[in-house]
Amino acid sequence: MVKYWKTDDRLIHEEVWVNNGVWVQMINPTVAEGQEIAEKLNVDIEDVLAALDEEESSRIEMQDGYTLILVDIPTIEIRHDKESYTTIPLGIILTQDEIVTVCTEDTPVLQAFLNNRVKEFSTKKKLRFVYQILYRISALYQSDLRVIDKKRTEIEERVGEDTEDVDLIALHELESTLVYFATSLRANGVVLDRLTRYKRLEQYPEDKELLGDVIVENKQAIEMTSIYRDIINGTRELMSSVIDNRLNNVMKYLTSITLVMAIPTIISGIYGMNVAAEWMPFAKTPHGFLIICVLILIVCLIILFILRKKKML
Known part of the structure; x- marks a missing residue:
């Protein structure tokens, strides 16, 4: 699915065609849709569809006339009939006049922009838009990490007579999720570091401050992930000791x-x-x-x- 969005007077509305200052939102696009956008914007088709590969790692590539940014975002998947967290790639393509986002899902990161919940959002200020997306990604990581810690707390409260093997399995799944998060956050941090030296598009002082905030939030998410992993390790050892006892x-x-x-x-x-x-x-x-x-x-x-x-x- 491909949609075109543009902001006027701080309100977003849908467009019917590509023009200057448009945000092209692609949600799990087909090859034909990817080929159409690639031809319109003079972008390599492989870069347009790169985010559809779940194994793609976070990176930033500067090509002739455009820039490709790939970052990992958290999402929910059904695993063993339960909701679990994982990460998927989000592709951002910056051209001289347009910005393109590509993802396999309709992520809440971008829904916030469509619902006018982001202050000073404009599709015309492309680099600021990118930083706002990255800020929302870091905030979503932190929100999901708090949910994970809450699940860990619920399991910890059952330690004792109600402890079962299924709780150990649940803790292992939470720990695996934190490993995915830690890997993705570190890779996103490398992308943010490269963006601090990005000179292709004009950056305003407010944009640089926003990028600094994004870097701080990403580091905080990494620290939260590390802390929660240590706590889960302790909880798992406690539960193993209780079961052995x-x-x-x-x-x-x-x-x-x-x-x-x-x-x-x-x-x-x-x-x-x-x-x-x-x-x-x-x-x-x-x-x-x-x-x-x-x-x-x-x-x-x-x-x-x-x-x-x-x-x-």
């Missing part, structure tokens, strides 16, 4: 029960041997069987008392 308690309990049950088994086994009756205690005593059962019960109670005192039960 629970298993140890079960093993102690079963061992104690086995020890107590072994006493009547041993005594009954001795009395079951085929030997002369005069050698077996209480063999000829009236109520001998009852006496032996009482003795077995007393010995079992003593063993239980000792085990309980040693906190084995």
